[in-house]
Amino acid sequence: MSWCLESNDYVELRTTPYGGRSLFAVRDIPLGARIHSSQAPFAHVIYKDYRREVCAQCFVYAASDLAPPEVCRSRVWSVKWALQGLPGASAAWFCSEGCRKAWEQDGSGPLQVQLDANLTKAQVASRRKGKSMNVISLSFGPEEKITQEIIDEAWKTIEVLAASKSQLAAYCTTLDLEDMELEIARSLVFAIVRQYVSDQVHDTSEPDKHIGHVRFETWSHFLQLQNNELRNVQERPYILSAHLRIYAFLCNTLPTHLKPYLSTVRDVLARDTGNAFGIWDRDRRDEMFGWGIWISASYFNHSCTPNVRKVRRARALHFETSRPVLAGEELCISYVDTDQILQQRRRDLQTSWFFTCSCDRCERESSFEIDH
Numbered sequence: 333m334s335w336c337l338e339s340n341d342y343v344e345l346r347t348t349p350y351g352g353r354s355l356f357a358v359r360d361i362p363l364g365a366r367i368h369s370s371q372a373p374f375a376h377v378i379y380k381d382y383r384r385e386v387c388a389q390c391f392v393y394a395a396s397d398l399a400p401p402e403v404c405r406s407r408v409w410s411v412k413w414a415l416q417g418l419p420g421a422s423a424a425w426f427c428s429e430g431c432r433k434a435w436e437q438d439g440s441g442p443l444q445v446q447l448d449a450n451l452t453k454a455q456v457a458s459r460r461k462g463k464s465m466n467v468i469s470l471s472f473g474p475e476e477k478i479t480q481e482i483i484d485e486a487w488k489t490i491e492v493l494a495a496s497k498s499q500l501a502a503y504c505t506t507l508d509l510e511d512m513e514l515e516i517a518r519s520l521v522f523a524i525v526r527q528y529v530s531d532q533v534h535d536t537s538e539p540d541k542h543i544g545h546v547r548f549e550t551w552s553h554f555l556q557l558q559n560n561e562l563r564n565v566q567e568r569p570y571i572l573s574a575h576l577r578i579y580a581f582l583c584n585t586l587p588t589h590l591k592p593y594l595s596t597v598r599d600v601l602a603r604d605t606g607n608a609f610g611i612w613d614r615d616r617r618d619e620m621f622g623w624g625i626w627i628s629a630s631y632f633n634h635s636c637t638p639n640v641r642k643v644r645r646a647r648a649l650h651f652e653t654s655r656p657v658l659a660g661e662e663l664c665i666s667y668v669d670t671d672q673i674l675q676q677r678r679r680d681l682q683t684s685w686f687f688t689c690s691c692d693r694c695e696r697e698s699s700f701e702i703d704h
């Protein structure tokens with residue numbers, strides 16, 4: 333299998349009997365060693381409400397104590413990139429000129445901003461007509477078992493509707509897309525733009541044209557991530573109709589040259605839950621600004637007594653050992669706040685990552701509960 337950690341000296345990907353693939357130490361590793369870095373997300377979204385406050389390139393927060401005092405007071409960044417002739421929503425904000433230049437060089441940012449403006453306009457339009465059309469009946473009883481066939485059938489129905497321009501347009505004028513659905517649509521557009529820009533670069537006679545990390549973490553790497561579609565819909569049935577609405581919205585809104593990528597929307601939706609990382613105000617987890625998928629970073633399994641910690645520096649996620657590790661040991665981060673009690677940890681892991689943790693600590697704490 334080709335994947336994006338091939339050249340790493342510290343870690344190796346193996347399949348576990350209990351939790352899919354996971355990373356293992358190939359040699360003894362001291363405390364504090366950096367065992368892996370993922371340089372940038374393959375796709376990400378910064379919530380619209382934070383657009384002026386979080387640098388579009390390095391994700392630094394204008395209201396954080398790292399920001400200069402005058403910025404901290406105003407809470408917004410002043411370095412801006414804007415599309416000529418379009419209203420204020422079509423812009424990105426940065427903490428410095430250096431970040432603005434790096435963002436422009438990456439190639440996908442400006443297109444993303446333009447599409448953001450289109451999505452916002454289309455969302456407003458979808459709100460004008462009120463009552464939504466009930467195209468697909470998707471109410472599940474509490475006892476009903478949602479199967480892969482039910483999900484496949486629902487996607488087929490929306491794809492047929494989307495194939496008719498007039499039906500799609502009529503449906504979309506009544507969608508009334510919610511704000512969080514718009515944020516999901518924006519993250520999908522990011523993934524689409526990544527693929528588009530990557531394809532454009534590979535089509536040219538300049539294979540080394542700079543597109544940063546895209547050469548290392550590609551769409552085919554993305555597809556190798558664990559697919560959580562069925563477990564996600566079984567856990568929260570309402571998400572299926574939200575996903576179908578978002579798909580229809582994008583079919584109706586994206587320009588023609590991006591339409592070939594719409595078939596990847598379902599692939600992205602199936603993988604972002606359970607694989608994405610929140611983008612927080614540094615590592616303090618005070619405020620979450622959005623989320624992103626750092627592909628190679630998604631192979632760390634969870635433990636409630638982790639031996640690896642994650643550190644975000646600008647766009648990069650770094651992973652460092654939080655204690656000495658022996659060759660052959662599994663390398664785990666923690667997906668949840670490990671200060672929480674057993675029941676809360678188990679609840680969080682079940683609803684967002686769809687598994688019951690049976691790490692040594694959970695086993696010990698649950699047997700203690702049974703004994704008492």
Ligand SMILES: C[S@@+](CC[C@H](N)C(=O)[O-])C[C@H]1O[C@@H](n2cnc3c(N)ncnc32)[C@H](O)[C@@H]1O
Nearest residue numbers: 351352353558606607630631632633634685687
């Ligand atoms: C971010 S992915 C980790 C990589 C994943 N194991 C794979 O094969 O792609 C998260 C998923 O891994 C599995 N997983 C992670 N930690 C686990 C654990 N401690 N016990 C059981 N399953 C786990 C769950 O299926 C979870 O949804």
